[in-house]
Amino acid sequence: MAIQFQANSFQELVADAEKTFPDECCGFMAGKEDGEERIITAILPVINSKEGDKKRRYLVSPMDYMKAEQWAEDNNLQLLGIYHSHPNHPSVPSEHDRVAAQPYFSYVIASIMDGAFANIQSWRLNDDFQFEEETITN
Amino acid sequence: MATILIPTPLRKFTNNSAKLQVQATTIKETVDELILNFPDLKKHLLDDQGNIRSFVNIFVGNDDIRDLQQENTAVKEETVISIIPAIAGGTF
Numbered sequence: 001m002a003i004q005f006q007a008n009s010f011q012e013l014v015a016d017a018e019k020t021f022p023d024e025c026c027g028f029m030a031g032k033e034d035g036e037e038r039i040i041t042a043i044l045p046v047i048n049s050k051e052g053d054k055k056r057r058y059l060v061s062p063m064d065y066m067k068a069e070q071w072a073e074d075n076n077l078q079l080l081g082i083y084h085s086h087p088n089h090p091s092v093p094s095e096h097d098r099v100a101a102q103p104y105f106s107y108v109i110a111s112i113m114d115g116a117f118a119n120i121q122s123w124r125l126n127d128d129f130q131f132e133e134e135t136i137t138n
Numbered sequence: 139m140a141t142i143l144i145p146t147p148l149r150k151f152t153n154n155s156a157k158l159q160v161q162a163t164t165i166k167e168t169v170d171e172l173i174l175n176f177p178d179l180k181k182h183l184l185d186d187q188g189n190i191r192s193f194v195n196i197f198v199g200n201d202d203i204r205d206l207q208q209e210n211t212a213v214k215e216e217t218v219i220s221i222i223p224a225i226a227g228g229t230f
Contacts, residue, residue, distance in 0.1 A: 024228065050226070060225035062195045062202065069145060079146040082225055089229045097227035100193050102147040103182060107227075 001134035003038045003081075003106055003122045006031070010138070014117045016045045017085035017110040023054035026084040028068040029108065030077035037137070038080050038106060044068055057096070058084045081106030081122075088113055091121040093131050101125045106134060140217040142168065147223055151178040165196060166209040168219060183221070195222040 005013070009029070016025045027045040031038060046068070050059040060068075060082070072079040082105055086092075091111040093101075101107060103125050111119040123131040139159040144152050152158065153176075162168040169190065173180045185191050196203045197220040203211045213219065 026225070050228075056230060057228035058226060062197060062222045062224075063200075065145070065222050065225060066197075066220060069143075072146075084227060086229045094228060094230045096230070100224060100226040102145075102193075102223045102225070104147040104150055 001036055001124055002137050003040060003134050004137045005040045007041050009040045009043050012043050013083050014110060017112050018115060018117060020085060021112045021115045022087045024048055024056065024058040024085050024087060026058040026060055026082065028079060029081045029083055029106065030072045030079050032078055040080060042075065042077060043083065044071055055087055081108060083108040083110065085110045085112050091119045093123050098131055101131065139215060140168065140213045140219060142172065143218065143220045145221055145223050148179060148182060148221065151182065152176050162213050164209065164213055165203055165211045168213055193224040195224060197222055
């Protein structure tokens, strides 16, 4: 399992995470699958709809989810995953991340420390509902 | 027949179908028929008690069935049903 960011997708993701600090950002990633490798060519930032503590929680509204599926279809892209940030926290998924995770999607987590990008990792749920890290190849 | 929109994460369990037709009169019948045809969907749609998982939203048109009659919400020939995964998480 591997994932690669192309075009300006990586820069846009990091910019969203830094801009949203100290809250968590969230959004969709889309592109193409090439065997076991995923190529991300576009990201779609969405509003963190969580009511309450956005510094350690994120939520995508059902309407934003439906729009994202339509956006991917309209642009002839495959919806490949979700990104979100962990402000002042490592890029490792929490139990809360795992319990809510969906199959198939890549879950990219950007660690933002004191407002600046620190690290990024990507994770995918296996058949036992546990996260496995996938390699970021760029 | 009613139409069901399958979200991307669940399409690997529906032979990559994004849109399916079902003959059903309620959401419960719809989910039952889906699982009958695609058994691997069950653990992603239902919890251990057989209820729709809390991380799965089902919409009829633009309305969440939680705001209608839950699983007893009526389904008609022209109804479009969306299965929408809850996308959520957080630091700790």
